[in-house]
Amino acid sequence: MIRSLWTAATGMTAQQLNMDVISNNLANVNTAGFKKSRADFQDLLYQVSRAAGTESVNGDEVPTGIQVGLGARAAAVQKIFTTGDLQQTGNDLDIAIEGNGFFRVMMPDGEESYTRSGAFKKDGTGRMVTSDGYPLEPQIVIPENATRLSITEDGAVNVYLDGEAEPNQIGTIELTTFSNPAGLEAIGRNLLLETPASGAPVDGIPGQEGFGALAQGFLEGSNVNIMEEMVGMITTQRAYEINSKAIQTSDEMLQMVNNLA
Template identity: 25%
Template sequence: MGFQQGLSGLNASAKNLDVIGHNIANSNTTGFKSSRAEFSAMVNSAMGLAGGGRNGIGVETAAVAQQFNQGGITMTGNSLDVAVNGNGFFTVQMPDGSRAYTRDGAFKLDTQGNIITNGGANVMGVPVDPITGQVMQGAQPGPLRLPTGEPIEAKATRVITAALNLDARAKDAAGDPAATPPIPATPRATYGTSVNVYDSQGVATPVNLYFQKTGTANEWEIFDSLDPAATSLGTVVFDDNGKITGPTATHPYSAVTGPGLYLANVLSLNNPNLSGPIDNQDDPLNNSTVTDAGIFLDLSAVTQFGTKFAVTDLTQSGYTSGALTGISIADDGKIMARYSNGLTRAEGQLTLASFRNTQGLEPVGGNNWIESAASGPATTGVPGSGNFGALRSGALEDSNVDLTAELVNMMTAQRAYQANAQTIKTQDQVLSTIVNLR
């Protein structure tokens, strides 16, 4: 027996205690992944010895292996806290421009509206079309930023969507004084509703819509004014099942054809701000060269049944300017921003990165890893797709350290250290005995 075996055992046990101590120290670190020391035996490799005759010369630390099993998820209520439930890492851009990867989703907003980590790294994602909520075609990942410094621009109304029921029991609005008993005229305001629309500067203008039954079965006229001299905007027609059949109009900014009216004469209002380029919500074909001062009234959800007049939905596509008031993150990583004008829209989408060999990632501190030759290159995807995990907003992933197990491991490592020290002590006593032989 020599000192080499005991000394190597002391070094290995000390390394094991270092790893255990590091795990225990980070038992409350968000997104931390524990490690374990793995050892291998060393043997004498001198030539000429049979396989069974080689002497063991101690132990060495073969690797410190990271354990990427899932940590617990704790709800925090903070809208910018995000936990990954499953596979994947957040991608961040370090202050020096390099990329790193983390499981720590405790994000913040800086004064410029950038989403950052506690270490000041920019959180990466892809831009999203705020109208459609879909990732922009050909979009490249980049730092996510929210418009916190200035209000978002106003958007002119291009579409009004109405969902309402006209009472099939209604009589001709003109009435019939010669009938017995006489049928009085129905005031135009009986079947009316109103909605505010916006011009390109965000100025609101009320638009009134009044439906008046004609003397023809299943036919109603539409007016925008209670003035008896007002001109009808158009006529809507229903079939015997209460479904609208006309007028059949083509949305001037899309390929959609259906029941509706183009209300150019209603909303021109001598206001040039109602003219302007059309965005993707109003023009799926992206025909941005088309401009007009009108608004398309979508009547496809209007019905005529034998129940009371009721408006179930009346929306329009415009809005005034607004400041950021709140943020939430969906399970698929979309960052939904709420504005003071009542608008909620997607401003970006977090992406996740995965690696063929996660244990090959190199830890660099600050809850970050960087890719290496052992890990392979990063594969980027949308949370919840493929083998990527889903996100949990308002939550953080806890450290995956099992504190009880680490304390037991520490006692075992301590015993191993003491035992190896004892072998050195025994070898010292043997040598002392030999030296003292006379």
């Protein structure tokens, strides 16, 4: 009877984590470039009272054993890197990636991080930076006398200078891919870090094989599906309730045993 109390408690803990993941997905439904997460679970150890395949008292083989599970636990929380919907903004510094790849930005400590959010700004020196001021790598510096900015699908950055009719290319935006994007470490601020599980970064030109093309004037929205998350929230709540009911029932059964004394 005590075993069922602890087993149901592990189920409640697992469903609480699932609700935490769903809540974070819903909180970031309007975050540009956000990738939803999914909680994966696995069953715990089993107590074996009789192993399958053992001999019975009359020498026959037992076809099935007796195994009682001890609950569930979280195995992983995985990011799902499907592409979000593209939203047209008309802003020259907004860039969406149509396909695979990440923008590479430089952190203040010199470490490189990666993002799908293309909501870039221009700082006081003309550099293209994130909302937190982290510069895009390789750096793109927009001249002060630039009247218009044009970014092609393959990442070529061209500016039209005041008084000139022909564009001038000032740099190229590169993308980075990983063999296992789900292994990247999320650190907030729409940034991800390389880990041993993600594999080494591979840099390349947008539009080439394995890299998505760029779309200027667009932002990639979150890939969170509100209806899916709401359904997941309902099933998680019901699973939490049924586990709490199992604890309550086990407690009532123990109470009945105590009343026999």
